[in-house]
Each structure stands twice: as C-alpha cells, then as structure tokens.
Amino acid sequence: MSAPAPLLLTMGDVAGVGPEILVQAFVSGQAQGAVVLGDVPAMRRAADVVGGGAVVVPVDGFDGLAALPAGAVPVLQVTGLPANLSQVPFGHIDARAGAAAAACIREAVRRVRAGDGRAIVTAPIHKEALSAAGVAFPGHTEMLQALSVDPGQPLPPVRMMLANDELRTVLVTIHLSLRRAIDAVTFDAVCETIRIADASVRQFGVVRPRIAVAGLNPHAGEGGLFGDEELRVIGPAVEAARAQGIDASGPFAPDTVFMRARNVPGHPGEFDVVVAMTHDHGLIPVKYLGVEQGVNVTLGLPFVRTSPDHGTAFDLAGTGRADPASLMAAVRMARVLAG
Amino acid sequence: MSAPAPLLLTMGDVAGVGPEILVQAFVSGQAQGAVVLGDVPAMRRAADVVGGGAVVVPVDGFDGLAALPAGAVPVLQVTGLPANLSQVPFGHIDARAGAAAAACIREAVRRVRAGDGRAIVTAPIHKEALSAAGVAFPGHTEMLQALSVDPGQPLPPVRMMLANDELRTVLVTIHLSLRRAIDAVTFDAVCETIRIADASVRQFGVVRPRIAVAGLNPHAGEGGLFGDEELRVIGPAVEAARAQGIDASGPFAPDTVFMRARNVPGHPGEFDVVVAMTHDHGLIPVKYLGVEQGVNVTLGLPFVRTSPDHGTAFDLAGTGRADPASLMAAVRMARVLAG
Numbered sequence: 001m002s003a004p005a006p007l008l009l010t011m012g013d014v015a016g017v018g019p020e021i022l023v024q025a026f027v028s029g030q031a032q033g034a035v036v037l038g039d040v041p042a043m044r045r046a047a048d049v050v051g052g053g054a055v056v057v058p059v060d061g062f063d064g065l066a067a068l069p070a071g072a073v074p075v076l077q078v079t080g081l082p083a084n085l086s087q088v089p090f091g092h093i094d095a096r097a098g099a100a101a102a103a104c105i106r107e108a109v110r111r112v113r114a115g116d117g118r119a120i121v122t123a124p125i126h127k128e129a130l131s132a133a134g135v136a137f138p139g140h141t142e143m144l145q146a147l148s149v150d151p152g153q154p155l156p157p158v159r160m161m162l163a164n165d166e167l168r169t170v171l172v173t174i175h176l177s178l179r180r181a182i183d184a185v186t187f188d189a190v191c192e193t194i195r196i197a198d199a200s201v202r203q204f205g206v207v208r209p210r211i212a213v214a215g216l217n218p219h220a221g222e223g224g225l226f227g228d229e230e231l232r233v234i235g236p237a238v239e240a241a242r243a244q245g246i247d248a249s250g251p252f253a254p255d256t257v258f259m260r261a262r263n264v265p266g267h268p269g270e271f272d273v274v275v276a277m278t279h280d281h282g283l284i285p286v287k288y289l290g291v292e293q294g295v296n297v298t299l300g301l302p303f304v305r306t307s308p309d310h311g312t313a314f315d316l317a318g319t320g321r322a323d324p325a326s327l328m329a330a331v332r333m334a335r336v337l338a339g
Numbered sequence: 340m341s342a343p344a345p346l347l348l349t350m351g352d353v354a355g356v357g358p359e360i361l362v363q364a365f366v367s368g369q370a371q372g373a374v375v376l377g378d379v380p381a382m383r384r385a386a387d388v389v390g391g392g393a394v395v396v397p398v399d400g401f402d403g404l405a406a407l408p409a410g411a412v413p414v415l416q417v418t419g420l421p422a423n424l425s426q427v428p429f430g431h432i433d434a435r436a437g438a439a440a441a442a443c444i445r446e447a448v449r450r451v452r453a454g455d456g457r458a459i460v461t462a463p464i465h466k467e468a469l470s471a472a473g474v475a476f477p478g479h480t481e482m483l484q485a486l487s488v489d490p491g492q493p494l495p496p497v498r499m500m501l502a503n504d505e506l507r508t509v510l511v512t513i514h515l516s517l518r519r520a521i522d523a524v525t526f527d528a529v530c531e532t533i534r535i536a537d538a539s540v541r542q543f544g545v546v547r548p549r550i551a552v553a554g555l556n557p558h559a560g561e562g563g564l565f566g567d568e569e570l571r572v573i574g575p576a577v578e579a580a581r582a583q584g585i586d587a588s589g590p591f592a593p594d595t596v597f598m599r600a601r602n603v604p605g606h607p608g609e610f611d612v613v614v615a616m617t618h619d620h621g622l623i624p625v626k627y628l629g630v631e632q633g634v635n636v637t638l639g640l641p642f643v644r645t646s647p648d649h650g651t652a653f654d655l656a657g658t659g660r661a662d663p664a665s666l667m668a669a670v671r672m673a674r675v676l677a678g
Contacts, residue, residue, distance in 0.1 A: 177556045177566025182518055217516050218618035227516025255622035259629060267629075279557035281619055283594035285627045290598060290606075 005118040006062050007031075007334055008111060010104040011038025011078075012123025014085050015097045016312025017322035019046030022073070022123055023054045024324035029070040031331050034121070035062060036075045037104045037111075041086035043075045049320045062116070078107045090318035098129030105140070109147040112303045119304035119338035120144075121330050124312045138175075140307065141298055148301050158300035159196045161273075162286040162309060163333065164293040166263050168204075168273040169282035170197040178278065185216055185229055185277050190237035193275050198246045200299040201273045203337045212257050212271035213238050213250030214281060220251045234277070248275075258285035295330045297337070304337045306330040344457040345401050346370075346673055347450060349443040350377025350417075351462025353427050354436045355651025356661035358385030361412070361462055362393045363663035368409040370670050373460070374401060375414045376443045376450075380425035382414045388659045401455070417446045429657035437468030444479070448486040451642045458643035458677035459483075460669050463651045477514075479646065480637055487640050497639035498535045500612075501625040501648060502672065503632040505603050507543075507612040508621035509536040517617065524555055524568055524616050529576035532614050537585045539638040540612045542676045551596050551610035552577050552589030553620060559590045573616070587614075597624035634669045636676070643676045645669040 009031065012018025019038070023046045025031035036043060040058050047054040053071040065074055081103055082096040105125075111117040122140055130137065137143035145158050161170045172193045173181040194211055201209035214220075215234060217227035224231050234251040241248040250257070254276070262285075263269030276282030286294050287309070294309030308326035316322045348370065351357025358377070362385045364370035375382060379397050386393040392410040404413055420442055421435040444464075450456040461479055469476065476482035484497050500509045511532045512520040533550055540548035553559075554573060556566030563570055573590040580587040589596070593615070601624075602608030615621030625633050626648070633648030647665035655661045 175557055175561075175565055177560070178517070178568075179521055179566065181557075218514055218520075221516070222514075226514055227518065229517075254619040255626050258623055259626050262627065280593040281623065284597055284620065284623045287594050287598050288601065288624045288627055 005116055006065050007034035007331065007338070008108045008117040008120050009034050009036045009331070010108050010120065010122045011036055011043065011101065012104075013097045013101045013126045013129055013312050014039065014042045014088050015090055015092055015094050015129070016124055016126060016314055016317045018123030018125075018312065019043055020049050020317070020320060021308070021322050021324035021327045023047050023050045025328050025331060026073040027052050027054050027071050028324070028328065030328045032068070032070065033066045034331065035059060035065055036073060037078050037107050038075055039081050039085045039100060040075050040077050042088075042100075043073060045086045047073060049318055051320070078104050091314040093126060093128045093132060095129065095132035098126065098131070098133035098135060101125040102130060102133060102135045102143070105143055106147060109144065113148070119306070119334040121327070121334050122305065122307040123327065124308065124310065126312045126314075144298060144301055144305055148303070156300050156302065157192050157196065158298055159193055161197070161200060161297040161299050162283055163295050163297060164286055164289070164329070166269070167258060167261055167286055168201065169258070169276050169286055170200070170273055170299065171279060171282045172275065172277050174279050181278050182216065182229070185233060187233050187237050187240075190234055190275070191240055194237065194241040194246060194248050195244075196299045197273050197275050198241075198248075200297070203339070205336075206272050208247050209272040210270070211241070211246065211248040211273055211275060212252055212261055213248055213275045214254045214257045214277060215251035216254075216277040218253075218255070220253045254281050293329065294326060295333045297333065304334055306334045306337070344455055345404050346373035346670065346677070347447045347456040347459050348373050348375045348670070349447050349459065349461045350375055350382065350440065351443075352436045352440045352465045352468055352651045353378065353381045353424050354429055354431055354433050354468070355463055355465060355653055355656050357462030357464075357651065358382055359388050359656070359659060360647070360661050360663040360666045362386050362389040364667050364670060365412045366391050366393050366410050367663070367667065369667045371407070371409065372405045373670065374398060374404055375412060376417050376446050377414055378420050378424045378439060379414050379416050381427075381439075382412060384425045386412060388657055390659070417443050430653040432465060432467045432471060434468065434471035437465065437470070437472030437474060440464040441469060441472060441474045441482070444482055445486060448483065452487070458645070458673040460666070460673050461644065461646040462666065463647065463649065465651045483637060483640055483644055487642070495639050495641065496531050496535065497637055498532055500536070500539060500636040500638050501622055502634050502636060503625055503628070503668070505601050505608070506597060506625055507540065508597070508615050508625055509539070509612060509638065510618060510621045511614065511616050513618050520617050521555065521568070524572060526572050526576050526579075529573055529614070530579055533576065533580040533585060533587050534583075535638045536612050536614050537580075537587075539636070542678075544675075545611050547586050548611040549609070550580075550585065550587040550612055550614060551591055551600055552587055552614045553593045553596045553616060554590035555593075555616040557592075557594070559592045593620050632668065633665060634672045636672065643673055645673040645676070
C-alpha cells in the first residue's frame with residue numbers, strides 16, 4: 001500500500017443514527033483520513049440529513065483519503081448488501097439493516113486482519129435487527145471475537161473497557177444477571193481481566209499502569225463481614241498479578257475507588273484504570289457525567305476496536321439531532337490505541 | 340424554651356477529625372446557632388488545632404446561641420464521660436473515645452426527643468472504638484434507630500440517603516454481602532423504600548417527588564434475559580407505589596439512571612431521587628465527584644439526622660487539614676429538613 005492503512009468506520013444500522021453521526025464526524029474534520037465501510041446511497045441519505053456541505057465520495061481504494069477536504073465522506077461500497085438500503089425507514093427494526101450492518105463488520109475485520117485497515121470504529125447496531133437478519137451474534141463484541149480468528153481456532157478472551165477523559169474501567173463480567181455475575185467472579189476471570197487491562201492501558205502510552213481492583217461487596221467485604229469474595233478470590237488474584245510484575249492493588253471499596261481514580265485538573269487520579277467486578281459498578285461512574293463522553297473499547301482482540309457508548313437511538317434517527325461526540329471520541333481513541 | 344431549639348452536633352470520636360471539623364464549621368460561621376454536645380477540654384484541644392480565632396464557649400443552656408460571634412464554639416458538657424478525653428491520642432482506636440462518642444449520641448437523642456433540639460448532625464465515630472467500649476451497635480444508624488423509640492417498642496424502618504448538590508439516592512440494602520443484598524431486595528423492602536423516599540424528599544420542599552427506581556441487574560434485566568428481579572419484584576413494587584399515588588417509575592437500567600437524575604445547570608435532572616437496590620449502585624455516583632460534597636441522611640427516624648459522608652480519617656486527625664465541607668453540607672441539610 002502506498003498510504004498508511006486507515007481507520008475503518010463501519011456504517012452501523014441504517015435505521016439508526018449511525019450513518020448520520022459518521023457524516024457529522026467528517027464534517028467536523030475529526031474523522032479525516034478514515035473511511036466508511038458501508039452503502040453509498042444510504043450514506044448519501046445521511047449526508048442529506050446532516051447538510052452542512054457534507055458530500056459522500058465513493059472510493060474503491062484507500063489512496064488519497066488524507067487529502068479529502070472536511071465534509072467529504074469517503075465510503076467504500078461493501079459488496080453483497082441488501083438492495084435499497086437508503087429506503088429503509090428510520091427508527092424501526094429492519095432485517096435488511098441488520099444484514100447490512102453485519103456485512104460491514106465482516107468486511108472491516110477481513111480488511112484489518114489483512115493489514116488493510118489500522119483499527120475499527122463501529123457505529124451502533126441493533127440487536128433485534130441482527131436477529132431478524134438471522135445473524136447469530138447478540139452484539140458487536142461476540143461477533144468481533146468470533147471473526148478475529150480462523151474457524152476452529154479458540155476464541156481470544158475479550159473484555160469491555162469503558163473510558164472517558166477522566167476514567168477508565170475494565171469489566172470482569174458484563175451481560176449476566178447480578179446473581180450469575182457473582183458466580184462468574186472467579187480467580188481466573190479476575191486474573192485474566194487484570195492482565196488484559198494492564199496490556200491495554202500500556203497501549204495508551206502508560207509505561208506501568210496503576211491498576212485498582214474494585215471489590216464486589218460493600219466496603220470490599222469489610223474483612224469478610226459482608227461477603228468473602230474479596231478474601232477468597234479477588235485478593236488472591238491481585239496478589240497473583242503482582243507476582244507477575246503488574247502494578248495491581250486492591251480490592252478497594254467499590255463506592256470510593258472510582259472517585260480515587262478520577263483524573264481531572266486539580267485531582268490527579270491515583271490509578272490509570274479500575275477493574276470492576278460487575279457491569280454496573282464499572283459503568284455507573286463512567287456514564288454519570290454523560291454518555292456523550294464515553295467510549296467503549298473491546299480489549300483482547302488482535303486489533304483495535306472502539307465504539308460510541310450508546311445505541312442506535314431510533315427516536316433521533318433521521319433528524320440530524322444525534323450527538324456525534326461519543327463517536328468522535330471513539331475515533332480519537334482508536335487513533336491513540338492503534339499508534 | 341425562650342429560644343428555638345438548636346441543631347445538636349455530636350462530638351464524634353475524639354481520636355478522629357470530628358472535633359476539629361466541628362470547630363471549623365463554627366469558624367466559617369456555617370454552624371451559627373447550633374451547639375456541640377461533647378467534652379469541653381477535648382473541644383478546646385480541637386480549637387487549638389484549628390486556630391483561626393476559634394474559642395470554645397461552655398454553655399449549660401441554649402439561650403443566646405444565635406448571638407455568639409463566628410469562631411465561638413458553644414459546647415454543652417455531656418455528663419458521665421470518661422476522664423481526660425483531651426489526652427486521648429489522635430489517630431488510634433481508643434475505648435474512651437468510643438464510650439464518649441456513644442454517650443454524646445444518647446444525650447442528643449434524649450434531647451431531640453424531648454423537644455430540646457431541632458435535629459441531630461453527627462460527627463464521625465469509629466466502629467472499632469465503639470466495640471472496644473462495649474457498645475453493642477455497629478454504627479450510628481442502628482444506634483439511632485434503637486434510641487428513637489422506648490425500650491420494647493418496634494424499631495422504625497430506616498433507610499440511608501446519600502445526597503449532594505446534584506443527586507439524591509436512597510438505598511434498599513446497605514451493609515450486606517452482594518449475595519445477601521440480592522435476597523433482601525423483596526417486594527416489601529422496595530415498597531417501603533419508595534414510600535420513605537417519597538416522604539423524605541417532600542421534606543426538601545418537593546411537592547410531588549419524581550422517584551426513579553433503579554433495577555438490580557444489567558440493563559434492568561433486559562426483559563428477563565439477565566435476571567428476573569425487575570419482573571418479579573421491583574416492577575410490581577413500582578406499580579404498587581403508583582397505585583398509592585406516588586410518582587415512582589422504573590425499573591431503569593442502573594448504569595444510566597443516575598446520569599438521568601443528575602441535576603446541574605444546563606442538565607435538569609429527570610428525577611428528584613433515585614431508589615437504588617444496592618449500597619454501591621447508589622453510592623458510586625454520589626461519591627464519584629468527591630466525598631467532600633456528600634451528606635448522609637437517615638430516613639425514617641422520628642427526627643432529622645444528617646452526617647458527613649466520611650469517617651474519622653485517623654490519618655488526618657490533629658493536623659487541622661481535614662476538609663469540613665461535608666460536615667458543613669450536613670449542617671445545611673439538617674436545617675432544610677428540620678424546617
């Protein structure tokens with residue numbers, strides 16, 4: 001290739017806000033040098049919604065992307081998409097939109113694995129649209145995990161990180177009931193999460209990440225009075241990580257560890273990342289100041305993948321009023337992580 | 340009484356920061372009209388630590404409190420305290436400090452129940468010092484609950500509220516392991532919490548409080564996929580509260596409901612209070628911006644009780660560097676709630 005491999009932006013569900021926030025990112029200049037993998041007519045519809053001089057530029061290769069002016073939205077037409085995607089109604093579950101979203105993700109992974117893309121930023125998809133299209137994966141993470149290796153190979157362990165300008169958290173468990181999440185907080189799962197968190201925060205340029213491990217129970221169990229997972233499972237996992245040279249500490253009381261890690265002017269964070277045992281312990285503090293600031297990063301894949309921290313927002317699709325801030329933050333973070 | 344009953348401030352553990360943050364509150368003028376129930380020599384030691392013109396003024400009644408100048412710290416000597424409290428070393432667990440802290444709380448409750456006090460603001464105590472003194476209660480809440488009724492009477496149901504300038508949360512469960520907390524999320528417990536939250540937020544001057552009820556599981560259970568407590572327990576409790584005319588709604592996804600309730604300039608909160616199922620779901624967002632802003636309110640007692648959202652901070656005791664902001668916020672909130 002004559003040009004460096006670009007960031008690959010998947011179009012997402014065309015009934016949702018994905019195409020229009022992608023257009024907004026190019027209008028703002030923040031996506032310059034990246035390319036959308038999607039459907040040219042559907043992206044043209046999004047450009048019409050956004051206005052502001054946005055123009056879709058069909059491309060069939062990646063040369064010259066960096067020279068495009070702000071407002072130009074380079075789109076590589078993915079082959080084999082359903083017909084008439086630009087006529088899929090906004091705001092409704094549609095199997096065609098689900099099928100197209102999945103095809104764009106497959107194309108992005110194929111290219112990034114071939115070295116023909118530097119990282120993937122995914123626009124929002126809708127779980128039920130995927131399902132309506134017969135796609136067997138409940139969401140991005142599982143699909144990317146499966147596509148990241150050849151058929152028959154073991155799947156890499158992946159973890160979800162949520163990050164904004166002041167806080168990063170990595171989750172030991174995600175989409176399980178709280179009861180099942182407690183069962184899933186095992187020594188191996190915590191060790192693996194600490195290891196993945198350490199490796200990933202190094203990608204942010206932190207030489208020796210300070211990793212805080214949150215407890216599971218109130219006051220991190222208060223010495224066993226309010227639960228023993230800290231003594232039986234989490235504490236030993238922290239020790240094991242330290243024995244491997246990782247700067248992990250804890251378990252800390254969940255209610256104050258995120259505050260301690262928060263990094264803002266005048267309040268330097270004590271830690272570079274917090275490992276949280278449950279979905280909501282980790283996501284409540286990252287989302288508290290507004291989802292428009294949060295970025296979702298899938299850790300453990302053999303390539304960089306980020307996404308905005310929100311869904312298809314069907315209620316806003318087609319209005320041009322969706323906030324592209326989280327997508328733009330995801331683009332910036334993908335650039336940082338991909339080096 | 341010739342003067343209106345004052346706010347009663349308990350001295351807390353003399354080995355901790357309680358006495359000195361009380362002095363700071365009077366130096367700032369924010370505690371004017373209130374009175375400390377404690378030990379005069381121990382409070383004099385705290386005034387020496389703080390400096391800045393602080394002078395302890397022993398009082399034996401409550402007339403004339405409002406006329407004292409800023410910096411005057413009125414202290415009513417509680418009788419029967421251990422001797423030489425002003426010589427208890429800072430920063431260590433001491434049975435004398437525990438016994439004195441408990442005696443001050445007893446005196447405050449006795450007075451407020453007799454109408455000789457408008458509300459109680461408690462300075463921090465240490466659980467292990469209480470225990471060393473043979474006091475059978477693990478903390479303030481349980482002690483206040485027991486003292487709030489005559490012996491043999493049923494204890495009132497109480498709940499913990501944490502509040503700062505932008506968010507209020509009321510907790511269904513507090514000091515239990517997460518496993519036991521899930522078991523304690525019953526229909527009755529959620530209903531009672533919603534009822535108590537409604538009554539208490541009215542005391543803040545909200546005519547018809549908008550109460551958000553958080554779910555327990557990720558995505559509030561995603562329709563039963565990640566746990567069924569929302570369908571079996573929490574949803575029906577919300578419906579029962581609505582049938583009683585309470586403006587409750589939910590269950591909402593825990594990771595975004597606190598963000599939605601957050602009330603700051605430019606971001607009006609959608610709700611006046613959030614009912615949270617677990618200790619950490621509720622406390623993580625309130626504490627995230629800093630414990631110096633949080634106030635703990637015990638709801639359900641027959642009197643108003645607030646406290647700062649931190650402990651004895653043994654590492655700072657005697658240095659004069661403890662931040663009195665949370666105590667001062669607790670004093671302001673007690674004034675509002677006591678009307």
